[in-house]
Amino acid sequence: MIKLKTTLAAIAMAVFATTASAQTVLKVGSTPTSVPFAFIDVKSNSPQGMMIDVIEAVSKEVGFKIEFQPMPFSALIPALTSGKIDIIAAAITASPERAKVVDFSQDVYSYGDGLVVPATDKTQYGNVADLKGKIVGAQIGTRYIEYLKAQSGAAEVKSYEALPDVLREVANGRIGAGIGDFPIFAYNLSQGQFPQLRLVRDYKSGLNGGINLAVKKDNAELLTKINASLTAMKQDGRLKAILEKWNL
Template sequence: MKKKWLLLLLSGLMLVTIGCTKNEQKESVQAPALVVGMELAYPPFETKDAKDNPSGVSVDLSKDLASYLGRPVSIVNTNWDGLIPSLQTGKIDVVISSMTITAERGEVIDFSIPYAHSYLALLVNKQSKVQTNDDLNKEGIVVDVKKGTTGYVYAKKYLTNAQVNALSSENACVTEVTQGRADAFIYDQLTIYRQSQVNEDTTRAILIPFQNSENWGMAVKKGNTDLLHSIDAFIVDYQKNGGFERLTQKYLAKEKQTFDTLGFPWFFSTEQK
């Protein structure tokens, strides 16, 4: 009788051990990380906190996307001009870095549906005679733009009489304007507003839109349709469930209030002019 009970006890222990082993195996099989590329030099969207960790709107958005997909997230700080090559070579899965959807970029990468909309604006030195974008295309006017941006494209196309300086970073462009070496810096409305607040003694912002809105999208490697469709579904769900409103309240509440006062379309609004 004792032997019988002993056999039953051993059998039970074996089943428990096997069950635990299977559960441990399940827990150890984790979905691969969603590798997100962004340039951490564009607050409040892509930046670093006091501990040098990725922070900002796009970082939170990346984390929420990864959670939606059931994957951990890995954020890779990548220079702006290296983002598309990193997608093409498979170093990253997706770009979430305030990237404007353009036909030229769409030839080499695939974009999601838009999740944000932006307009170009001007950061102007207070001593400059520039009052509107119409004042830019004149001899003697110096305009700074960041390389590879839509402001750069605009300047090259329309400002043939001005001196256009293409610099490598936003900060360099802002410094040129604050120190009076450039009349204006062309960039998106939100950044121009924030920079004018930081540098209110030396600059002023011209926020009135002078182009149709530009759409921001997430980008994947050409042909990665499975991930692209999942991202599109996430954006729709995120908009529906107030995700972009939460990002606005956390990072852009003051800007939203100002834009509402000026009657400008909001950045995350689905209704654009």
């Protein structure tokens, strides 16, 4: 009897080990500088942020391991469509153009664009049209570039690799204003960074929308599991707790 129990225990452990080792590993693309959504913590050299916490919670519930692949925002969709990554976890919006080439989850969080100008600029900017004649900047690969070109009447629209680059350019006086994700601008300025800048509170966002997880086109099985997990997280309060952790 003892020998039988020992044999059964050994078999159970072997099955468990095989299952654990066979757990699917999915590559998740994220941005290194989009605080508080997805960024690399310089102290731990590890991915951090709201969307990182979300995809980690999803992975535990769905049952896959994560291998993070930090990359510039503009490289995320090409990496997903080419198969270099399996999921995007970043501050990315499900625009109609992007939805033609990748599939998006339900909304994780919603917000609009923000405007930063030099602190010495006391102009009351109400909307993007008030930037007429200025040199303005935004992050490459985002909707803001075409939005500025079409709606602002700006003298020139410059593109930058990351939002901190936009903030630095405004702070250094190389451009007159920057458009980008309101929560990222607000978080950076609230941390005491870029005291030379002002976040225009009266500015009315022209590009409002949700941010989402993204998967390769037609990966319906994975998308269904992700959406089911997000729904559960919204219902049981886990998503709310993550948002509160990052002051969102």
